[in-house]
Amino acid sequence: MGTHVIKMPDIGEGIAQVELVEWFVKVGDVVGEDQVVADVMTDKATVEIPSPVSGTVLALGGQPGEVMAVGSELIRIEVEGSGNHVDSPTPIAQATVAEPATSTPTAAMQGAPAPHTTAATTAPAPAAAARQPGEKPLASPAVRKRALEAGVELRYVPGSGPAGRILHEDLDAFLHAPKSADLRPAGQARRTDSEQIAVIGLRRKIAERMQDAKRRVAHFSYVEEVDVTQLEALRQQLNQQYGQQRGKLTLLPLLVRALVVALRDFPQINATYDDQAQVITRHGAVHVGIATQGDNGLMVPVLRHAEAAGLWDNAQEIIRLAQAARSNKASREELSGSTITLTSLGALGGIASTPVVNTPEVAIVGVNRMVERAVVVNGQIVVRTMMNLSSSFDHRVVDGMDAASFIQAVRRLLEQPACLFVE
């Protein structure tokens, strides 16, 4: 038996520190070759770390949320044969460069003695493995009876005993686990419970980025209403005519088109501002960041070269990016390099919003709810489909006049959608 140590890999871009997001294994687990053992995250993306060897996990090198140096020991695996590691008297720990973000301090190594190794002919008993789907839960008659009387289906209860046996303690833990809030009757009892959630991983990244943007950027917001009656009619017409072959269009690719066309006359809006170097870079390409709600929080995948693609191409790319971001499969490239950002909450868009500029960009365009309203047109009250655009700009480098003119240009394009297609 030897020990194989996996070190925190250098995942590119000269990054010296990597945040450990999640473990997929625990001490005592058996891992196979290529099995993903952990997720780690850089500024840009989450990366899965696979195990290059098969064996039993001996020790984990950190807690989720911990920022670890590249090259520090990530995980220790007991393998057949000699492994890649000769035991030194003092194991790792020094490699840790930052405090764990979790509130409960624990040793850097969640060490546990290796499963006892017996004579030779058989392998040691592996620790509790998760039940395979369809496998019968294992529990003593007393536990089974208690579960039945408590109305608990044992197949939903994780077992911590040998061979995954469900113990009385496991049943206790299951019974006392907090139920989701909506299941709880709205009583009038005074509540004293609270829950602490470690701000780690993507959440921490979002927090840092938002704080940074709000601290550095001189935000100003501008809200304008847009009559999208014709745009909606066009969209429905296009979907009716081409929906079958080319896929359905949402409002987003049309908005992207409006940005692309309007930005031709407002190069100062499609720009990034490096406030350290005091340089504004005006971009020819329009790389539109699409703010997307993922399972773990906000992500901004980037629709690259929107200026060079057709309506449906952009539409498909937006759908693909959104799915990739939601399922945490977006690559670093897909999550960086935008020149302007579009944010839309769809039906939740509200009347107005004050979006936060996605630094180092200088503009973000927010889309509010589309709604039918009574509007005065030529002295008549008529029903029109109205929608607000709420935009924020970095006032350090974008003047109010330019910003307003840009949004007015976008409005004109959206209200007269034929103009969208005039080259």
Next chain:
Amino acid sequence: MAEILKTTLLIIGGGPGGYVAAIRAGQLGIPTVLVEGQALGGTCLNVGCIPSKALIHVAEHFHQAQRQAEHGELGIDHSAPTLDLARSVAWKDGIVERLTGGVAALLKKHKVQVIHGWAQIVDGKTVAVGEQRIHCEHLLLASGSSNVELPMLRLGDAVISSTEALTPASLPQHLLVVGAGYIGLELGIAYRKLGVQVSVVETRERILPSYDAELTAPVADTLKTLGIGLHLGHSVEGYEDGALRLRNGAGEQLQLAGDRVLVAVGRRPRTHGFNLESLQLRMNGPAVAVDERCQTSMRNVWAIGDVTGEPMLAHRAMAQGELVAEVIAGKPRRFQPAAIAAVCFTDPELVVAGLTPEQATAQGLDCLVAQFPFAANGRAMTLESRSGFVRVVARRDNHLVVGWQAVGVAVSELSTAFAQSLEMGACLEDIAGTIHAHPTLGEAVQEAALRALGHALHL
């Protein structure tokens, strides 16, 4: 016509399933009536488990006495024993009476009303016993099973079932046993030990066909040692003029002379003769189909024990009886045992619980299989037991024990440890890490687990 008797629970059958259900129902305060046509205790206490064990005990002692009389190695010399069969049967009857009397007392103590007579089902809530009509909310079928009869071997005179074989007025010269299942072999071996010449006929190619061949090999050795004739692969065509007509696999006819024929070809659920068919219950082959709460396809009609089919074991019926009373009392219960051990009181005894290696493989489990022979167990030697072994079957990945088998003198008592380890979800390490008292047969259980782990100590 008598007044209609009303009760909450009515139980048809006073065997191990029915009487246990009645006792538990009484404990739970459920008004209960139990109808039994013969004797309380059913097949098990009257004509099954208990009397057969008594007869086997008598036979064993007689056999041992004979062995010692022939200058046995234990150094006990005495004159040749003689058998007073009437006294033996009376002793056995005494045990049966004590037990059935005990059941009656327990039922009385728990305020169960026992009605002696044959029940006839009127509908799902009404039963007639003679003139008496009983109306109930819950009807529990615990009618048990009966011996399977062969059309070419009608019972009567020299042709008997296990019931008659357990109460012999005299011993035959040559007993012909039809069926080499556990009933046929238990009684056949007992008769042989009582001094009767015994021949066993079986249509299949081996004895105890429901157990694996390795496990039954020591029993086959005993049959040979005792001089019991074995006719495997022979079917029976009839019995005339003091001889069984057999046909072998090659189609040849032959005669097997004998003055008594024991038909022991299995048991079938007792579903006829009391108008059960009028309920139109869903059936599972010849048995009444029940769900995991022992409920039949008709609401508030329940069934337990042999009438619900295999495995037809008294301890299963008792467990179901206890369970169904609690279900009727409104408790959440499910009959989902991890294992039901089965014991065979042949010489040597057999016990199985959980999966055999073959069954485990068939279920797609990758298993470790290890046995420990009693030849290496001190206690077995002092019991003059040289053959047999304990075998464990455990999953290779997490060492969970999924099955036990054992064959050897007195191994029936190991069934407790086997069943408990399976119900508790024990791993090999749990068994290996439990100190087993010395000197006992149970040490072989620990050693089997150790051997599966690769380090048996006494081998």
